[in-house]
Amino acid sequence: MSSVPLPPSARLSAAVVLRVSLVGLRGRPLRAALSALGIAIGVAAMVAVLGVGAASRQQLLDQIRTLGTDMLTVHPGQSLFGENARLPVESVGMVARVPSVRSVTAVGAVENGTVRRTDKIPEADTGGISVAATRLNLLTTLGGSVRSGVFLNSATEMYPATVLGSVAAGRLGVGQPGAQVYLAGHWFTVIGVLDSLPLNPEIDRSALVGWPVAEGLLGFDGHPTTLYERSDEEAVTAVREVLASAVNPRDPEEVQVSRPSDALTAQLAAASTFNSLFLGLGAVALLVGGVGVANTMVISVLERRQEIGLRRALGANRGQIRLQFLAESVVLSLLGGLSGVLLGVLVTLGYAASRGWPLVLPVQALAGGVVASTLIGAVAGLYPARRAARLTPTQALATG
Known part of the structure; x- marks a missing residue:
């Protein structure tokens, strides 16, 4: 008796991948929020440091320009x-x-x-x-x-x-x-x-x-x-x-x-040094947030074996399973990154306004926060996604 080959798996559109990833996050809202919080804190720290540093630098430059170096x-x-x-x-x-x-x-x-x-x-x-x-x-x-x-x-x-x-x-x-x-x-x-x-x-x-x-x-x-x-x-x-x-x-x-203007120039250099230090601390916080996302996704794979097995039995291939969990990790980190950017902007604007500094928002910091969180999410979700994709339908359903 000849076997009938299974039809090829349908390609998932970006909208479907996004919808599936959001469904997975909504199923565990508290865990997702805590994981995104780590990313948000790291991004907020980096945006605030760069934003406050840019405002301080602009204030010093304006002061030097007004007072003159002559x-x-x-x-x-x-x-x-x-x-x-x-x-x-x-x-x-x-x-x-x-x-x-x-x-x-x-x-x-x-x-x-x-x-x-x-x-x-x-x-x-x-x-x-x-x-x-x-x-x-x-x-x-x-x-x-x-x-x-x-x-x-x-x-x-x-x-x-x-x-x-x-x-x-x-x-x-x-x-x-x-x-x-x-x-x-x-x-x-x-x-x-x-x-x-x-x-x-x-x-x-x-x-x-x-x-x-x-x-x-x-x-x-x-x-x-x-x-x-x-x-x-x-x-x-x-x-x-x-x-x-x-x-x-x-x-x-x-x-x-x-x-006298040399003192302001030295202050400008000192401010740049401290900005680099705090930026490094923000990067460490962002890394810790990435570890939290990875941990959340690993636990999610373990808890959702039955779902993975059912999807494989219904025709989902390894690539689709891998893409689903990778997308969840990226979306989770991206939400944390956007929240961190918003928080960092609010901190920068509030601090600059309280000091009477010009309101300067470096576009590189805002875009960098979103890009960094996305990359962190992709790296953090890579291992959990591959682990989920390696499960066969029988393995997943047997342990579900």
């Missing part, structure tokens, strides 16, 4: 014998003669100068606020602005008037001009409060007074302690090389020259 600062260093050096009194005029220098200004620290709200507060309680004599073009050179009141001018610089940096005003409890503060043993009237200067935090913590009143009333010796210089962008390197010699031709080694 400013150099000059400080006194130390002499050959280890003593504190001093900048020459005429150093501002000497720097102004350097080619490509657009503007230069200076401040000078008033030694033993303290600022208190009243003379009843102990002198030792300084609040970290210093007193500095300033040139009138300080804000122009630094690119600063006055939050309230006015800055010093040619008239007020000769009288006991002061302008407070943003931090100094906060610590003294002064928000508006007109208040009196006890400055270096004298009463001064606050005529202005400055906005914050991110590149010059020392100004934020200072009470600024005019150069003439500092010399005549506060015992200031006229030697600047910090010079601020701005030059053409393309000439910053060349100016930096000659600035020390221009400030102090006799002892240029006693002069320190720096660029």
